[in-house]
Amino acid sequence: MTEIKHNKTEVIVVGGGPAGIACAVTIARAGHEVILIERGSFAGSKNVFGGAIYAQPMREIFPNFEKEAPIERLNIEHKYAILGQEDSTVISYRHKDTDTPSYSVIRGKFDRWMAEQAKKEGVIVVDETVVRELIIENEQVIGVKTELEEYYSDIVILADGVNSLLAKQIGFRDKIDPKDVALSVKEVIKLDRQKINERFNLSDDEGCIYEIFGGPMLGMLGLGFMYTNKESISIGLGVGLDALCDRKIKPYELLDELKKHPTIAPLIKDGELLEYSAHLIPEGGYKKVPTLFGAGVMIAGDAAMLVNNLHWEGTNLAMISGKIAGETAIRALIKGDFSEKMLSRYQKELENSFIMKDLKTYRNLMDEAHQRAESFMGYYLNQVNGFFKMFTTVDSIPKREKYHKFIFDFIKKRNIIELFKDAFSGLKLFWSILIK
Amino acid sequence: MTIDDKLFTVKYKPDEVSHLRPDFEKCKSCTSKICTTICPAKVYEWDDGDEKLTVNYENCLECGACRIACEKNCIDWEYPKGNKGVTFKNG
Numbered sequence: 001m002t003e004i005k006h007n008k009t010e011v012i013v014v015g016g017g018p019a020g021i022a023c024a025v026t027i028a029r030a031g032h033e034v035i036l037i038e039r040g041s042f043a044g045s046k047n048v049f050g051g052a053i054y055a056q057p058m059r060e061i062f063p064n065f066e067k068e069a070p071i072e073r074l075n076i077e078h079k080y081a082i083l084g085q086e087d088s089t090v091i092s093y094r095h096k097d098t099d100t101p102s103y104s105v106i107r108g109k110f111d112r113w114m115a116e117q118a119k120k121e122g123v124i125v126v127d128e129t130v131v132r133e134l135i136i137e138n139e140q141v142i143g144v145k146t147e148l149e150e151y152y153s154d155i156v157i158l159a160d161g162v163n164s165l166l167a168k169q170i171g172f173r174d175k176i177d178p179k180d181v182a183l184s185v186k187e188v189i190k191l192d193r194q195k196i197n198e199r200f201n202l203s204d205d206e207g208c209i210y211e212i213f214g215g216p217m218l219g220m221l222g223l224g225f226m227y228t229n230k231e232s233i234s235i236g237l238g239v240g241l242d243a244l245c246d247r248k249i250k251p252y253e254l255l256d257e258l259k260k261h262p263t264i265a266p267l268i269k270d271g272e273l274l275e276y277s278a279h280l281i282p283e284g285g286y287k288k289v290p291t292l293f294g295a296g297v298m299i300a301g302d303a304a305m306l307v308n309n310l311h312w313e314g315t316n317l318a319m320i321s322g323k324i325a326g327e328t329a330i331r332a333l334i335k336g337d338f339s340e341k342m343l344s345r346y347q348k349e350l351e352n353s354f355i356m357k358d359l360k361t362y363r364n365l366m367d368e369a370h371q372r373a374e375s376f377m378g379y380y381l382n383q384v385n386g387f388f389k390m391f392t393t394v395d396s397i398p399k400r401e402k403y404h405k406f407i408f409d410f411i412k413k414r415n416i417i418e419l420f421k422d423a424f425s426g427l428k429l430f431w432s433i434l435i436k
Numbered sequence: 437m438t439i440d441d442k443l444f445t446v447k448y449k450p451d452e453v454s455h456l457r458p459d460f461e462k463c464k465s466c467t468s469k470i471c472t473t474i475c476p477a478k479v480y481e482w483d484d485g486d487e488k489l490t491v492n493y494e495n496c497l498e499c500g501a502c503r504i505a506c507e508k509n510c511i512d513w514e515y516p517k518g519n520k521g522v523t524f525k526n527g
């Protein structure tokens with residue numbers, strides 16, 4: 001027993017990403033002992049995202065982060081680019097919002113900063129340590145096994161990211177299905193500040209986001225992205241792993257094609273590749289959320305599939321779920337009760353928050369998108385570009401003739417039954433998003 | 437730019453042993469060899485002559501895709517030791 005006591009703490013958090021850090025710092029602020037275990041040589045060193053972090057949820061955890069954290073740029077423009085083979089249609093929303101903005105960041109710097117803050121507030125951060133297994137006694141999680149040691153605690157919180165081998169170990173979820181993750185590859189391309197500002201129509205420290213549909217991903221459930229950093233561009237794409245398998249596509253070749261698209265190429269021209277990376281994105285949504293708690297254990301962030309992929313939201317769901325898990329842990333510690341019943345508060349609070357509400361709103365999205373990928377992510381995207389081609393071409397053909405031909409082709413190329421199926425699927429989605 | 441050039445930009449500290457262990461017997465009867473396609477780091481290569489899968493685990497980006505996509509669900513997959521594997525500076 002004395003040996004066990006030696007390595008015993010109140011809470012162990014596995015994983016130093018946004019979920020784990022938010023959770024650990026919440027617990028430390030309430031004066032409890034918490035150890036955060038991260039497998040990388042520093043927090044952020046294994047992490048990859050687009051990406052943007054969102055000010056409002058960040059402020060909930062680190063109120064002064066905008067003054068102190070390593071931020072790249074404040075995003076003032078969102079562009080939605082629909083790429084054809086060679087042409088494109090781009091919709092752009094520009095607004096310098098300083099109330100609830102998003103910022104581009106680099107995880108190797110940003111997660112590291114968050115972990116440093118957490119340390120200052122009392123979290124014991126253990127780097128370079130992989131948790132290999134959870135220790136279970138009488139159906140209760142009582143600690144973790146690393147390569148070298150066993151650590152014991154009243155509560156273990158799993159914030160170990162999308163692959164969560166630990167959630168699998170304790171049977172909280174089944175094997176992940178290829179269609180429930182997107183594989184994403186990314187390149188960070190060095191470009192000087194002046195060029196970025198000119199090409200993206202920005203002033204210093206202002207940023208721009210591209211969400212990219214179609215192009216090399218036409219017909220597949222996949223999205224591309226571009227974010228501006230201070231002196232680099234992050235460009236990448238994420239495509240359903242099932243689609244990559246079915247079509248036997250190498251992800252980096254897809255990204256190469258995207259980079260060559262006439263709408264994208266000039267933006268990154270003469271840039272130098274700083275770093276290539278890859279990561280999975282959870283895509284299963286509401287229906288694939290695993291069991292979220294058990295005796296002595298809770299699971300937060302990507303490990304719990306808490307991602308809103310339509311809106312590129314992940315870090316915020318991670319941080320807020322981590323915070324709620326932390327608050328639940330604090331209550332359990334005060335009561336000295338670590339039972340499943342006590343920790344069920346975590347799920348209840350998640351359901352009362354935007355996290356589960358949003359996932360529920362979009363619960364049918366992925367099913368419909370998978371079934372109708374070819375039309376929604378292919379045919380209609382092409383039609384958008386087709387429409388603008390028709391509308392902008394001056395060729396002495398009477399306009400009414402052109403409209404008629406466009407409508408005729410629209411129906412003919414996609415037979416009427418498929419059109420009805422698409423419409424039905426669309427209506428079903430709207431209904432489930434807006435009403436019930 | 438080839439995938440090798442891309443991987444050249446990634447910082448690694450390789451272990452002496454592989455953290456990726458497919459069941460090589462099962463690989464022989466695998467029809468898709470899908471790991472050789474979808475891996476973003478070209479870790480897996482099938483050698484037709486030797487009828488064997490080579491695993492360049494040193495290049496692994498630790499994404500987890502192969503584990504999920506493997507046709508035979510036969511990759512014994514774990515994270516490299518704490519001080520080993522990939523370090524992203526710009527993730």
Ligand SMILES: Cc1cc2nc3c(=O)[nH]c(=O)nc-3n(C[C@H](O)[C@H](O)[C@H](O)COP(=O)(O)OP(=O)(O)OC[C@H]3O[C@@H](n4cnc5c(N)ncnc54)[C@H](O)[C@@H]3O)c2cc1C
Nearest residue numbers: 015017018019039049050051052131161301302314315318
């Ligand atoms: C390409 C891409 C683009 C994205 N874009 C955005 C975006 O723009 N905005 C946004 O908000 N979200 C975005 N996301 C999603 C977002 O990155 C994730 O939702 C978020 O990082 C989840 O945080 P987390 O803490 O749950 O997991 P992670 O950030 O994955 O952190 C998990 C941590 O656990 C550690 N770990 C894992 N297993 C162990 C173990 N056994 N022992 C010890 N440590 C372990 C890992 O090293 C890691 O540090 C994107 C994701 C991807 C892949």
Ligand code: SF4
Nearest residue numbers: 458463466471506507
């Ligand atoms: S997909 Fe799996 S079974 Fe097939 S070759 Fe690759 S590791 Fe072996």
Ligand code: SF4
Nearest residue numbers: 475496497499500502
């Ligand atoms: S984890 Fe990812 S990078 Fe590593 S071998 Fe598997 S697919 Fe390739």
